[in-house]
Amino acid sequence: MACSKIDVEENKQSSSKHLIVAAIDFGTTYTGFAYSFKSDPKQFMTSKWTGENVRTATEKAPTCVLLSPDKSFIAFGYEAEEKYKELLEEDIESGETSHAEEYFYFERFKMKLYQTKNLKLDTKISDVQGKELPALYVFTVVINHIKENVYEQIKKTFSGFNEDSDIQWILTVPAIWSDSAKQFMRKAANEAGLGNVRLVLEPxxxxxxxxxxxxxxxxxxxxxxxxxxxxxxxxxxxxxxxxxxxxxxxxxxxxxxxxxxxxxxxxxxxxGMMVDLEFLKFFEDIFGSNVIRLFSKRYHNLLMDIQLAFETKKRTFDSDLTKIRLPISELNEVINEIEGQDVATMIEKASKISGFESLILKSDKLCFGRSIIEGCFENAIExxxxxxxxxxxxxxxxxxxxxxxxxxxxxxxxxxxxxxxxxxxxxxxxxxxxxxxxxKGAVTAGHNPKAITERIARYTYGFSFARPFKNGEDPEELKVVRNGKDYCTSVFDKKITKGDVLKVGDHFGTPCAHTLDNTGILQFLMKMFPLFADVYRSDKKDPKYTGEKYKCELVGMVMIPPPPSGWPSLSILIQELVVGEAEFTVRAINLNTMTCTEGQLDFLHSISRH
Missing domain, CATH: 3.30.420.40 (ATPase, nucleotide binding domain)
Structure with a gap:
């Protein structure tokens, strides 16, 4: 059951004291920022990204970053694409392949946060060559670069602002992301120096x-x-x-x-990335996965050109015939090395495959019919x-x-x-x-934090506890003996039910007693030791027990620090999950002293109990 509602005016006042609201939309394929002043909230200023091959500045840039061999930032967006291609081309011209490989080039890496089930602070991501770096570092570097761009653009028209206190930062996250992914993005934002940051759900x-x-x-x-x-x-x-x-x-x-x-x-x-992956699979169906793998390793810059050409065709697709320019000489080299054939022969063979009848090579262009592009879209649209x-x-x-x-x-x-x-x-x-x-909606949300009044719980949440064992009802595997009595461990203590209506400030608590051992030295140590409680989540509405077998997974941990003077011999506490805009927070109410302590809710398994 929910306790009385926490007043959310504090959050509103916290937002209203800032002169500027700046939002970052960190996308899988494209990223950008926007901001507006409190004095004119609907006058949106957006990022302007350029590159040598970009005729007109765009509000969003490709989500890719180039890092030096020592992992320092070099470029982001169009500039990163161009510089990395230059490195690859220099290697080809010199006959070497080691120079570009020393650099780190990451693209479309946001999906890693959605795809990783047990996301942690030390989770690593791979660049296009398979080299790994901590994901937190890569995200932090990019957010920091965007932050500096925001500062630079604001200073062109308003030089007197305080970077630390005058900006309310907003970071958008998908509504379907896990609690750990949201917490990861907050951590990266904080590491990048975004002090006043709020998460807003993208829809x-x-x-x-x-x-x-x-x-x-x-x-x-x-x-x-x-x-x-x-x-x-x-x-x-x-x-x-x-x-x-x-x-x-x-x-x-x-x-x-x-x-x-x-x-x-x-x-x-x-x-849209699913369409791109289907197009790459289409290329593999024509030339073979081994050919495409070697071609990507040896001529990744040319594969990037092919992918960029398809991206343009994909956006405006509405024709019966699509043409993609191929680097014939380089493809022939790789195909001959792997298959002992050439581009024309392999395309002619592929045209015999059902559904590929429209395939034809005209000069240096691969031409194919409407049904093939439709096939690339099919899984995503369905x-x-x-x-x-x-x-x-x-x-x-x-x-x-x-x-x-x-x-x-x-x-x-x-x-x-x-x-x-x-x-x-x-x-x-x-x-x-x-x-x-x-x-732009994220900027609007920053100016009006109370605009979304209710949300629906995606999962059931709660804690775990032990109670007297019920013979014939509780699983024998959960039985433990304590002080000569049988107890059932891992009993689910439900606080939020999937489908519940949640309002910002709602809090859901469970009472618990904390006692200290009377032994002198142990009591002294435990007096200053924080309390821990595991948080569980289930897709079921009413799970009885916790654990993977019962489809109630451990997703986080609550840490409640002791009072300044340490825990008394007996503490009666209420530990609570508190509903925020896009995340949960936790707190503990000490009924002995009627004081409230903010706790840490760790979905990334970064806090040690020791």
Whole structure:
């Protein structure tokens, strides 16, 4: 049960004292920042990224970073792509392959946080050559670079601000991310020097932007289409289709113009990157995986050119014939070395495969028909449609058919058409800038932290405890003997149930007693030792026991520090999970002294009990 609600005005006041709200949208494929001043919150300033081969500056840059052999920062975004390609080209010209290999080039590494089940602070990620570095270091370096870019851009128009106290930082995270991934991003932000940082869920940020601004095409009752705000009482699905994931929530516009979530966040790895991986598999089907592996190792710069060409075709795909320029000479070299053949022969052979009949080589261009590109999109689109249908077919929601599409992948006309075609009765709403909705909405959330009033718990949460063993009911494997009595360990103490409505400031507690051993030296040591409690999570609504066998996994640990004078011989405490905007926090209320102590909630298994 929830205790009385904590007043969240403190959070609102904390946000209001800042002169600037700056948001970072750290994406899987593209990253950018935006900010606005408290005096004019809707006047958004966005990042401008350039490169030698970029004709017009863009609001977002590719999420890639180049580090030197000693792991220091060299470049990010377009500049990182260009410098790394130059290193590879220099190696090719000199006949050496060792120089570029000494550098670290990471791209699209955000997905590692979603894919890693047991994420920890020391988790490592691999660069394009397979060399590893701590993920925390790589994320921190990138966030620090973006921070410096924000400072530089602000100083061009406003030089008198205090970097430490005048900026409220916002970092966006997918709603479907684990608690550990969210905590990891907060840790990286703190390591990068973002002191005042709040996490905002990406679908919520996009939703805030779209309902507050006149940026969406809304269908009126008379059938007309207008650019307007969302009306009061409107319920809609927000689908954030990014490079890595499809992240879905269901929101409702309240009478006070705030939002509430009415269906728990759902999603999976059905972003635009899935299309890119299918295209790479298509190349492997033509030339063989061994050829592509060696080609990538020897001519990674040329593979990057092919991937970039496909990225351009993917965004605007709507033609019956697609052409991709191939580096014939270099491909022939690798194919001859592996297969003893050439490009033309292998393409001709592949054209005999069912579904590949349209394949043809014209000069240095690989040409193929519409069905092959459609095949690259198929798994991602089908995955997205299944997620949307799961919501639209939920009778408890009353048949919601408004669908707000945001995120870079949603800009694809092919994706939009397939959703409208395959989901009966859906009304697709697209903002004027789908790829910037999350970024600008995060700034909006920074100025108005109370805009999202309710959320739905994605999981069941609780603690673990021991109680007298119940014969014939409790599993024998959980029986232990203490002081001559049988106890059942690992009993789940539920605090939050999957599907519960959660409000910021709600807190869920469990009473516990802490006693000190009367032995002199041991009592002295334990008096200053913190208390620990394990936090468990389940996809089930009512698990009875904790542990993998019972589908109730250990996800974190609570650490409660002792009072300044140490623990008394008997302490009666209430340990609580506290609901935040995007994360949980913990605290302990000492009923002996009626004092409240903030604890640490460790989802990254970084705190030692010893």
């Amino acid at each position: 919520e940020a996009a939703s805030l932007y779209c309902y507050e601004e006149n940026v969406c095409k809304i269908a009126k009752a008379d059938g007309s289409i207008v650019i307007d705000k969302f009306p009061e009482g409107m319920k809609y699905i927000v689908a954030d289709l990014g490079g890595g994931t499809a992240d879905l929530s269901v929101h409702e516009i309240l009478s006070d113009r705030n939002l509430r979530e009415i269906y728990r966040a759902d999603g999976d790895a059905f972003g 995955g997205i449609i299944k997620l949307i249908n799961k919501i639209t077919e939920n009778d408890e929601l009353g048949g919601i058919n408004n669908l707000l599409l945001v995120g870079g992948f949603s800009e694809s006309g092919y994706v939009q058409k397939n959703i409208e075609k395959k989901i009966m009765g859906v009304k697709v709403i697209i903002p004027l800038e789908p790829s910037l909705a999350v970024l």
